[in-house]
Amino acid sequence: MKKLWLIATTTYRERIRSGMFLILTFGIPLLMIIAGAVGFFVASRDEGEVPTAIGYVDQTGEFTAVEQVTLDEEVIDLNATLPFTRYPTLEAAEAAYLDGEIDGYLLIPEGYATGEAVAYFSDEDPGTVVEEGLQMFMRRSLLAGEPEWVFARLDDLTTYTYVSQTTGEAIAEGPGLVIRLATPAFLAMVFVLAVLFGTSQMGAAIIREKDSRAMEMVVTSLRPLELVAGKVLGMTLLSLTQFGIWTVAGIVALTLAFANQIDLQGLVIPWGALLWGALLIIPGYFLYALLAAGLGIIAGDSQQAQQLAGIMSLLGLAPIYILGPILSEPDGPLAVGLTLFPLTSPSVTLVRTIFTDVPLWQLAAALALLLVTLAFVIWLVTRIFRAAMLNYGKALRPREIWQALSQA
Amino acid sequence: MSGNSQNPVLQVENISKTYATVRAVDDVSFDLYPGEIFGLLGPNGAGKTTSIRMILDIIKPDAGRIAVLGGPMTEEKKERIGYLPEERGLYEDMTLEAALTFMGQLKGLSRPDAQQRVEANLKEVELWEAHERKIEALSRGMRQKAQFVAATMHDPDLIIIDEPFSGLDPVNTRLIKELIYRMAERGAGIIMSTHQMHQVEEMCERILLINHGERVLYGPVDDIRRRFSSNVVEVGLRGDLTAVPGAQQITPQENGSYRLLLNDGVPPEEVLQTLVQNPDVVVQRFEQVETSLDEVFIRVVGRSVEEEGEDVQRGSDGR
Numbered sequence: 001m002k003k004l005w006l007i008a009t010t011t012y013r014e015r016i017r018s019g020m021f022l023i024l025t026f027g028i029p030l031l032m033i034i035a036g037a038v039g040f041f042v043a044s045r046d047e048g049e050v051p052t053a054i055g056y057v058d059q060t061g062e063f064t065a066v067e068q069v070t071l072d073e074e075v076i077d078l079n080a081t082l083p084f085t086r087y088p089t090l091e092a093a094e095a096a097y098l099d100g101e102i103d104g105y106l107l108i109p110e111g112y113a114t115g116e117a118v119a120y121f122s123d124e125d126p127g128t129v130v131e132e133g134l135q136m137f138m139r140r141s142l143l144a145g146e147p148e149w150v151f152a153r154l155d156d157l158t159t160y161t162y163v164s165q166t167t168g169e170a171i172a173e174g175p176g177l178v179i180r181l182a183t184p185a186f187l188a189m190v191f192v193l194a195v196l197f198g199t200s201q202m203g204a205a206i207i208r209e210k211d212s213r214a215m216e217m218v219v220t221s222l223r224p225l226e227l228v229a230g231k232v233l234g235m236t237l238l239s240l241t242q243f244g245i246w247t248v249a250g251i252v253a254l255t256l257a258f259a260n261q262i263d264l265q266g267l268v269i270p271w272g273a274l275l276w277g278a279l280l281i282i283p284g285y286f287l288y289a290l291l292a293a294g295l296g297i298i299a300g301d302s303q304q305a306q307q308l309a310g311i312m313s314l315l316g317l318a319p320i321y322i323l324g325p326i327l328s329e330p331d332g333p334l335a336v337g338l339t340l341f342p343l344t345s346p347s348v349t350l351v352r353t354i355f356t357d358v359p360l361w362q363l364a365a366a367l368a369l370l371l372v373t374l375a376f377v378i379w380l381v382t383r384i385f386r387a388a389m390l391n392y393g394k395a396l397r398p399r400e401i402w403q404a405l406s407q408a
Numbered sequence: 409m410s411g412n413s414q415n416p417v418l419q420v421e422n423i424s425k426t427y428a429t430v431r432a433v434d435d436v437s438f439d440l441y442p443g444e445i446f447g448l449l450g451p452n453g454a455g456k457t458t459s460i461r462m463i464l465d466i467i468k469p470d471a472g473r474i475a476v477l478g479g480p481m482t483e484e485k486k487e488r489i490g491y492l493p494e495e496r497g498l499y500e501d502m503t504l505e506a507a508l509t510f511m512g513q514l515k516g517l518s519r520p521d522a523q524q525r526v527e528a529n530l531k532e533v534e535l536w537e538a539h540e541r542k543i544e545a546l547s548r549g550m551r552q553k554a555q556f557v558a559a560t561m562h563d564p565d566l567i568i569i570d571e572p573f574s575g576l577d578p579v580n581t582r583l584i585k586e587l588i589y590r591m592a593e594r595g596a597g598i599i600m601s602t603h604q605m606h607q608v609e610e611m612c613e614r615i616l617l618i619n620h621g622e623r624v625l626y627g628p629v630d631d632i633r634r635r636f637s638s639n640v641v642e643v644g645l646r647g648d649l650t651a652v653p654g655a656q657q658i659t660p661q662e663n664g665s666y667r668l669l670l671n672d673g674v675p676p677e678e679v680l681q682t683l684v685q686n687p688d689v690v691v692q693r694f695e696q697v698e699t700s701l702d703e704v705f706i707r708v709v710g711r712s713v714e715e716e717g718e719d720v721q722r723g724s725d726g727r
Binding site: 003006010014018212213214216217218219220221222223386 | 467500502510
């Protein structure tokens with residue numbers, strides 16, 4: 001166990017200092033933060049001047065227009081009253097605009113009730129103040145006479161509680177519901193990315209081990225299992241570090257981009273999804289990493305190892321290309337089958353939890369099958385390792401693999 | 409060598425190994441004692457590396473028994489063994505110090521102890537100045553010394569070194585040789601596999617020569633050389649010597665004389681008579697000489713050590 005940990009920490013320490021790791025790990029978050037910052041700047045773009053007055057022309061003749069709207073702090077971060085002046089014709093509005101009486105004018109066309117769009121005339125970029133003001137004007141004019149609470153409720157139409165029809169469990173309100181749905185999706189995405197990046201790195205690490213020709217000295221100091229498991233653990237820790245950095249960067253980027261729009265303190269963490277996600281993702285990742293290590297052992301060179309790992313990681317991507325059938329029938333035989341199949345169970349189960357309540361027996365069976373398969377693959381890989389570790393620069397032939405396994 | 413009265417460091421009894429249809433090692437036995445430097449010799453493909461891998465428990469023998477440090481191999485015993493394999497390397501992207509510290513830790517040393525020993529050993533082999541350099545930046549000779557340090561820094565009781573002098577200049581060869589002697593004096597049993605027969609003659613007390621997986625010679629170097637000496641004569645003469653009936657090899661010497669390796673069963677007197685009767689040469693000196701291990705090797709194996717050396721350079725697998 002001590003030597004397993006030594007292999008893991010040494011692998012971790014050496015790989016984390018490599019140029020490729022640093023570029024990949026910090027380059028992607030940098031891009032994410034830049035993207036977030038761009039979103040932030042777009043969201044907080046110039047609010048524009050607070051206009052003195054805006055004109056409007058009502059060609060429908062059915063508007064009971066308000067004379068002014070009050071923009072409060074929640075909307076544009078300032079208190080302002082925006083007066084609206086009615087003009088009988090477009091020409092009159094245009095003349096007033098040209099005289100500087102108004103900053104722009106709104107045309108409510110005759111066909112507005114049947115879907116024709118309103119038009120705002122001005123030579124200046126309206127900015128968020130005018131945009132908000134126009135929206136409030138239209139809302140208040142359409143619902144003239146309604147009590148104030150109607151307008152208050154209209155501002156948070158999507159605030160509702162999600163209650164599971166089967167269990168009666170109330171999940172959360174508004175953003176909490178979003179998080180409830182987004183968490184499994186995020187975990188599934190993390191798993192798929194981890195499999196994609198992790199397996200190719202794992203295969204390459206084993207090939208590097210073979211290429212270094214240090215194997216023969218190393219295996220006279222520890223058990224093959226300690227070497228393989230140590231490598232897998234070290235590379236897993238490396239992947240976790242990478243995804244930890246990416247997750248933090250993602251949160252920073254999202255916070256920057258949506259700082260004004262989501263009440264982060266009000267979010268409710270779906271612990272159940274997180275627990276099952278962790279229970280399935282961790283052994284699931286180890287399973288892929290071990291298989292990638294096994295392919296690295298069998299392969300003759302790093303290119304061959306990465307090709308083999310690439311083919312295998314396609315299985316990890318299963319939820320992406322079979323999303324349609326899963327969506328249409330989340331409790332169907334295909335979805336249940338892939339939930340139980342160890343190579344697809346982490347990702348498919350997580351995706352299913354978004355759309356349905358996966359029965360406990362299926363979750364437990366998926367976990368049990370995953371753990372049994374993991375134990376079998378550990379046995380398999382260490383046996384193959386014994387036969388292949390001294391095969392410098394040569395791929396292991398099927399006959400040699402069979403011999404290694406039958407001798408065990 | 410401390411003598412056979414001591415318990416052997418290693419006992420190999422009748423081990424055999426077959427790969428598919430190839431009998432790589434066939435019923436090989438030998439012992440190694442504390443403080444002994446033992447030569448494991450044989451042409452490429454003779455079964456040396458397979459034998460070593462069986463001793464180290466990398467592969468299992470099909471038959472036979474191996475007792476390492478008094479019994480079967482265990483994980484604890486692996487920490488008392490040093491191994492410099494023929495196929496060797498260190499992690500290219502690690503610094504010399506980090507790579508050796510890691511190897512020391514694998515052999516059970518604590519990190520501080522490993523670091524301390526790395527420094528001391530690197531200073532001893534005059535490599536400390538390069539301790540922060542990456543392995544990939546080291547010259548062949550420097551790597552060779554680093555590998556040697558990796559194999560021996562933990563003061564093992566059983567040391568197996570395969571071609572320890574390859575890639576070394578004479579100064580560094582002497583340096584490593586001194587270290588090997590010192591380890592033997594400390595009581596370590598050392599198996600040295602090499603094609604450099606003069607080093608074996610100089611350093612080893614006993615040898616095992618295997619060919620086609622079988623033991624063909626085993627015993628003290630002096631006894632073996634003596635056994636083969638009746639077949640080697642050195643002749644000083646005027647004239648050129650190209651072929652002599654009864655001699656399988658004629659090697660010109662630096663002093664102008666010729667060394668003749670005689671065929672089995674051919675008495676030296678018969679060859680002398682033939683030479684004297686040869687009108688093209690005048691024999692000035694004729695003496696029976698103690699044969700070199702190189703000549704023994706050629707007689708037993710049928711090819712020259714130089715050819716073997718070339719094979720090693722080409723990266724033969726050494727089985």
